[in-house]
Amino acid sequence: MNHEAKYNQLYPKGRPATLRPGTKxxxxxxxxxxxxxxxxIDFQGQPIILAFYPADWSPVCGDQMALYNEILPEFQKLGAELLGISVDGVWCHAAFAKDRKLHFPLLSDFEPKGAMARNYGVYRDGDGVTERALFVIDGDGVIRWSYVSPIGINPGAGGILVALxxxxxxxxPHKEEVTA
Amino acid sequence: MKATISPERLTLPIGTRDHIQGLIKAPMILLEYGDYECPFCGQAHPVLKQIQQALGKKLCFAYRHFPLTQVHPHSEHAAEAAEAAEAQGSFWEMHDLLFENQEALEDEYLASYATALELDVSRVVEEVLSGAHTARVREDFLSGIKSGLNGTPTFFMNGMRYDGPRDARTMIATLEELYV
Structure with a gap:
């Protein structure tokens, strides 16, 4: 059975599409x-950035997370919390974060493997890793922006800042109404 | 040429705030976002000199800071030392010294470069240590983030991002094609 046939058997309805803005x-x-x-739910009332990346230690991921580490103060000024997510285990994340001096949490989508990534439509079945995907979620838990980058390309952070x-x-304007 | 120019565009146009060599009205504008401690920027440095020599007055070269401080611990002070030299009219002289001495960017070396350039050394040291130029360097950095930068060096040619090989021949050919 070729890969596609296997895939269709496993997921008869096809892979769920990447979640779009406006989705809960x-x-x-x-x-x-x-x-x-x-x-x-820990982030109710606060925007969050989800940065899915394929793996700790791979060169592009390293650069991408290092870049985000550098931009953290800007994310924080905009009131947002950054979460990195990959299928690596917690000990791997701990070693990676220590080596790269990362100042934001890395989530371990490890067991069941890739469950969160699947829910967001960004799991790569054949490869067993997540897409290089970004989501900006508002304080009400609604996705406001999402982007899937070619897997080998660091997407930068321009899109995240614009979305925030x-x-x-x-x-x-809503705040002004309240104070008026 | 098409393959070497990406869809990313420069969001903050070159202006009077920028460090430039050549005339701002030159038909070809080459902007580098760089980091004095980045080895790839170091490799590009002599290539850029060749390009400037080959294109002469047709080219305006501009430089903005994009220090990845978590990866390159000396890059921030090096960038601020270049700004401190600018305050005494010697940005480009310091810029060249920093790229030519990438392995020696600790604070005491930065002071020795100021001495070599016959600058007011105590003023340079004071400005770097007090963070007098931190905001300026951060402004460069953020302008890069907003233009989709994901690392260094990144080049923009007449406001369009160049993603091609970093050799003088290809870069000159691309600049000339944009000019025609």
């Missing part, structure tokens, strides 16, 4: 360290 973000609860987990700034603009 699926709940998740993943380990960030051997004894700590984070869930979507748009979110802030959306919220600001």
């Amino acid at each position: 973000a699926p709940e998740f609860c993943l380990k960030t360290t051997p004894d700590q987990s984070v869930s979507l 700034e748009d979110l802030q603009k959306r919220e600001e």
Whole structure:
């Protein structure tokens, strides 16, 4: 049986498409360290950035996470929390984060493998890793922006910043109404 | 040429705030986003000199800072030292010294370069240590992020991102094609 036939047998309805803006973000609860987990619900009222990447240690991922590490203060100024996600285990994440001096949590989509990535439509079955995909989720848990990059290309952070700034603009007029 | 130019565009156009060599109205504008501690930027440095020599007055070369400080611990102070040299009219002289001495960018070396350039060394040291130029360097960095940068060196030719090989022949050919 060729790969595609196998795939169709496993997933008769085809792979779920990457979740689009306007969709309610699926709940998740993943380990960030051997004894700590984070869930979507922990970030109620606060925008989050989900950065799915194929693997710890691979050169592009390293650069991408290093770049995001550098931009963290800007993400924080816009009130957003950054979460990196891959199928690597917590110990692998711990070693990677220490080596690269990362100052944001890495979530381990390890057991059942890739469950969160599948829910977001960004799991690569043949490869057993996630896509290089970005999501910006608002404080109400709704996806406001998503992007899937070619797997070998670091997508940078321009799109994330624009999406977060748009979110802030959306919220600001509302705030004025409240204070008026 | 098409393969070497990406769809990414420069969001902050070259202006009076920028460090430039040549006339801002030159028909070809080559902008580098660089990091003084990045080995690939170091390799590009002599190539850029060749390009400048070959194109003469037809070219305006501009440089913006994009230090990845978590990976390159000396890159931020090096960039700020270049800005401190700018305050005394010697940006490009410092810029060249930094790229020619990438392996020696600790603070004491930065001070020795200021001495070699006959600058007011205590003023350079004071400005670097007090962070007098931190905001300027960050502004360059963020302009890069907003233009979709994912690493260094990144080049823009007449506002369009160049993703081709970093050799003088190809870069000159691409600049000339954009000019025609």
